[in-house]
Amino acid sequence: MSSARPIATTRSASGMPTGRLAVWWVIASEIVIFGGILTSYVMYRLAHDSFAEQAAHTNTWIGAFNTFVLLTSSLMAVQAHKAADSGDGAKAARFLHYTCLGGILFILVKSFEWASEIGRGYTISSSPFWSFYYTAAGLHALHVIAGVVIMFIVAAAAKQYRDLHRVELIGVYWHFVDVVWIFLFPLLYIAK
Amino acid sequence: MATRPVEIREGHDTPGHHEEPSFFVKYLWSTDHKVIAMQYLFTGMFMALVGGFFSYVFRMQLAWPGESVPLWGLVTPAAYNMLITNHGAIMIFWVAMPVLIAAFGNYLIPLMLGCDDMVFPKLNRLSYQIFLLSVVVLFSSFFVTGGGFGGAWTMYPPLSGEAAYNNTPAGQTIFIVAVALEFVAFLLGGINFVTTAMNSRAPGMKLYDIPMVVWMIVIASIMFMASVGPLVAGAVMLIFDQTLNTAFFDPTRGGDPILWQHLFWFFGHPEVYVVLLPAVGIVAEVITVFARKKLFAYKTVLYTAIATGVLSFTVWAHHQFIAGIDPRMANIFTVTTLLISIPIAEMMFVYIATLYGGSITFSTPMLWALSFIATFLVGGVTGIFLGASGSDIYLHDTYFVLAHFHYTFYPIAIIGTFAGFTFWFPKMFGRHLNETLGKIHFWLTIIAFNGIFLPLFVTGVLGDNRRIPNHQVYPELDNPLMNGLREVATVFLVVMLLAQFVFFYNVVVSLVRGKKAEKNPWKSNTLEWTADSPPPHGNWKELPTVYRGPYEYGVPGRSEDYWPQNVPN
Ligand code: HEM
Ligand SMILES: [Cu+2]
Numbered sequence: 020m021s022s023a024r025p026i027a028t029t030r031s032a033s034g035m036p037t038g039r040l041a042v043w044w045v046i047a048s049e050i051v052i053f054g055g056i057l058t059s060y061v062m063y064r065l066a067h068d069s070f071a072e073q074a075a076h077t078n079t080w081i082g083a084f085n086t087f088v089l090l091t092s093s094l095m096a097v098q099a100h101k102a103a104d105s106g107d108g109a110k111a112a113r114f115l116h117y118t119c120l121g122g123i124l125f126i127l128v129k130s131f132e133w134a135s136e137i138g139r140g141y142t143i144s145s146s147p148f149w150s151f152y153y154t155a156a157g158l159h160a161l162h163v164i165a166g167v168v169i170m171f172i173v174a175a176a177a178k179q180y181r182d183l184h185r186v187e188l189i190g191v192y193w194h195f196v197d198v199v200w201i202f203l204f205p206l207l208y209i210a211k
Numbered sequence: 212m213a214t215r216p217v218e219i220r221e222g223h224d225t226p227g228h229h230e231e232p233s234f235f236v237k238y239l240w241s242t243d244h245k246v247i248a249m250q251y252l253f254t255g256m257f258m259a260l261v262g263g264f265f266s267y268v269f270r271m272q273l274a275w276p277g278e279s280v281p282l283w284g285l286v287t288p289a290a291y292n293m294l295i296t297n298h299g300a301i302m303i304f305w306v307a308m309p310v311l312i313a314a315f316g317n318y319l320i321p322l323m324l325g326c327d328d329m330v331f332p333k334l335n336r337l338s339y340q341i342f343l344l345s346v347v348v349l350f351s352s353f354f355v356t357g358g359g360f361g362g363a364w365t366m367y368p369p370l371s372g373e374a375a376y377n378n379t380p381a382g383q384t385i386f387i388v389a390v391a392l393e394f395v396a397f398l399l400g401g402i403n404f405v406t407t408a409m410n411s412r413a414p415g416m417k418l419y420d421i422p423m424v425v426w427m428i429v430i431a432s433i434m435f436m437a438s439v440g441p442l443v444a445g446a447v448m449l450i451f452d453q454t455l456n457t458a459f460f461d462p463t464r465g466g467d468p469i470l471w472q473h474l475f476w477f478f479g480h481p482e483v484y485v486v487l488l489p490a491v492g493i494v495a496e497v498i499t500v501f502a503r504k505k506l507f508a509y510k511t512v513l514y515t516a517i518a519t520g521v522l523s524f525t526v527w528a529h530h531q532f533i534a535g536i537d538p539r540m541a542n543i544f545t546v547t548t549l550l551i552s553i554p555i556a557e558m559m560f561v562y563i564a565t566l567y568g569g570s571i572t573f574s575t576p577m578l579w580a581l582s583f584i585a586t587f588l589v590g591g592v593t594g595i596f597l598g599a600s601g602s603d604i605y606l607h608d609t610y611f612v613l614a615h616f617h618y619t620f621y622p623i624a625i626i627g628t629f630a631g632f633t634f635w636f637p638k639m640f641g642r643h644l645n646e647t648l649g650k651i652h653f654w655l656t657i658i659a660f661n662g663i664f665l666p667l668f669v670t671g672v673l674g675d676n677r678r679i680p681n682h683q684v685y686p687e688l689d690n691p692l693m694n695g696l697r698e699v700a701t702v703f704l705v706v707m708l709l710a711q712f713v714f715f716y717n718v719v720v721s722l723v724r725g726k727k728a729e730k731n732p733w734k735s736n737t738l739e740w741t742a743d744s745p746p747p748h749g750n751w752k753e754l755p756t757v758y759r760g761p762y763e764y765g766v767p768g769r770s771e772d773y774w775p776q777n778v779p780n
Binding site: 026 | 329398406409
């Protein structure tokens with residue numbers, strides 16, 4: 020099999036590079052997934068006062084710390100993009116690795132947090148609030164993990180100055196993952 | 212017009228590179244959009260046979276309850292539930308979607324836009340592989356303890372959420388996993404379609420030069436992406452209800468089963484337009500070619516389709532009029548539902564206007580396209596009875612609803628597919644189908660189709676409820692008139708299924724010794740007809756350039772009555 024890219028991939032009738040266009044469509048289809056689960060959550064929450072009582076048991080400080088971690092990692096992704104734009108693959112790879120570190124830290128903190136919630140008896144089947152809590156945050160965490168894995172692959176290529184345009188693409192995706200958390204944090208932790 | 216640089220493909224044809232790929236690489240592991248289209252097409256057709264067989268079994272049971280069905284045996288209530296559930300799900304998710312969106316989309320988008328492949332060929336291959344996996348997963352659900360899922364294709368909880376209610380502890384989860392995998396396949400495919408259409412058009416092809424069927428498939432893909440998300444979230448929630456003992460949809464523990472209905476129909480109603488639009492696009496291509504007329508009001512059709520797409524996100528609760536929603540909400544959804552019939556009706560009128568004054572050839576594809584308009588009209592008009600919440604309170608969940616949506620889905624998934632398949636067959640396989648066999652198949656199928664579902668409008672109005680395995684237990688449903696109508700429907704179903712042998716015979720014989728097709732047998736304008744029949748890998752040696760819109764038929768002052776898009780003047 021030939022690995023030559025089809026001419027189709029190189030064309031740009033819309034003026035936007037194909038890869039960036041595709042990432043935006045990926046994000047569009049993800050927005051409605053999270054939109055669906057968050058809208059459902061808000062509807063339940065408005066209908067049941069018990070949600071607020073249960074939300075009081077979430078740990079706002081841990082949530083805030085993780086928000087800080089993700090925002091910082093997004094900043095690193097921006098730096099990586101800048102480096103890639105100026106053609107510095109090695110630097111881009113380094114910043115992508117910092118971003119990955121943020122993602123990994125986020126997941127570690129999340130694991131401790133969940134372990135302590137479960138230890139206190141709040142499991143996914145305790146009540147609808149906790150079901151939403153674990154399902155929405157779990158879905159988000161899966162996206163974090165996927166993002167970290169892809170980022171490692173992109174960074175490995177960037178280090179050898181290959182496919183530098185992908186640094187921007189994974190960065191856009193990472194910002195999206197970040198923004199989802201910006202919605203989850205107030206809904207699950209702050210609104211008590 | 213200034214001359215444009217010509218793009219010549221390199222790589223595959225350069226000397227030294229040439230090596231005949233193995234069968235596996237060429238047909239099963241290929242990234243060529245045409246091969247992937249064929250994979251989707253044949254998988255979809257195979258699934259249609261499975262779904263058709265299921266309908267044969269349960270319709271036999273409905274006409275002659277309690278008697279052993281040839282090729283199956285006794286139909287137990289559990290088997291009946293499993294059969295109708297999987298019939299519906301298969302026909303929508305594993306026939307209409309793969310054939311109309313994926314097969315025609317994959318085949319036509321690159322060819323009609325004048326490029327050599329999709330923008331992401333490997334993603335395209337992955338999309339089919341995930342789809343195939345979803346088929347395997349679905350089939351596996353038939354063989355686990357308790358059998359295949361029997362909670363209806365709409366999967367309403369609590370019936371679908373509790374194994375104790377639906378008696379299919381394993382089947383219920385496997386079914387949802389299969390549907391979720393199918394969604395993933397189509398999300399990947401859709402991203403490919405939309406990106407290809409936005410970026411990879413031939414030089415010179417402006418937005419209004421894009422053939423209508425490509426527009427329709429792209430709009431449908433965007434609608435699918437925008438509507439399926441909440442149901443993906445809902446599917447995760449339902450699987451958790453089944454397996455992790457959560458209570459999202461369990462009213463006894465603070466959940467709400469109506470939420471599922473909202474999530475399902477927020478997807479489900481746009482979904483009916485997702486499959487409708489590609490079929491409408493196929494019909495546009497066929498009738499313009501065989502009426503030798505310009506498509507009447509191209510832009511109107513396009514904007515109408517977009518308007519329909521947007522409106523279709525505002526009507527979903529018409530499926531829930533008697534599910535306990537607020538009656539004031541029912542009023543709003545009645546209004547939006549009646550509104551959406553306007554753009555649909557308008558499209559039908561535009562097509563009739565296209566036919567008006569044309570020089571019509573009644574070829575097989577044209578017969579299918581014309582019958583699409585006629586039968587879909589019945590489906591659309593009966594939708595208005597259901598959309599008015601007052602009459603729907605009576606008609607809901609009767610065979611009237613069933614007849615309504617078969618008068619829409621059948622034209623879309625079966626008639627639309629046959630229109631497209633017979634129209635592009637010479638391009639796909641380089642040979643012509645036999646016209647006589649094609650017409651025999653057409654008439655048998657179309658008469659039998661009406662014979663199945665017209666009687667069911669009547670039984671529905673007489674009060675026949677859906678999803679009852681044996682009507683004899685309800686004395687008021689067990690009378691000679693209704694029983695007679697049920698038998699008529701079943702007899703016509705058997706005729707309709709048998710008629711498909713004519714089709715398969717025709718395909719096989721034509722593939723072997725059909726008349727060879729030249730490049731452009733129908734004298735059509737669009738780009739796919741400028742490639743060889745069948746097109747080689749990469750489609751063209753020299754990719755085409757576009758100079759005009761796709762429907763310039765019968766232009767005054769030209770010697771030919773068509774004017775291909777790629778001809779400079
Ligand atoms: C695009 C073609 C259409 C398709 C494929 C389609 C499909 C369907 C399906 C599958 C159902 C039944 C779902 C179920 O309960 O299992 C249904 C019901 C319904 N359809 Fe359509 N439909 C189409 C067009 C329309 C139009 C144009 C209208 C109204 C103007 C309409 C109004 C309704 C209503 C109100 C119901 C709910 C009936 C009930 O359950 O009581 N449909 N349709
Ligand atoms: Cu609907």
